[in-house]
Amino acid sequence: MAALNPLKFFQEVRQEVGKVTWPTRNETLVSTVMVLVMVVIASFFFLAADQIISWLVQLMLSIR
Numbered sequence: 054m055a056a057l058n059p060l061k062f063f064q065e066v067r068q069e070v071g072k073v074t075w076p077t078r079n080e081t082l083v084s085t086v087m088v089l090v091m092v093v094i095a096s097f098f099f100l101a102a103d104q105i106i107s108w109l110v111q112l113m114l115s116i117r
Contacts (some may be wrong), residue, residue: 070086
């Protein structure tokens with residue numbers, strides 16, 4: 054097993070972090086807004102689906 058050298062490890066981590074292409078502030082803002090919009094759309098979809106399923110179950114249970 055290779056010897057663990059914490060100093061070398063942190064040097065390599067720092068090199069790898071330097072290679073990362075970080076998003077700009079604008080890209081982060083646009084991505085965040087897109088996620089929030091999709092969450093709102095999904096919430097309305099699941100609310101509507103839940104209401105329809107609830108209505109159908111109530112309809113089926115009331116038919117006796």
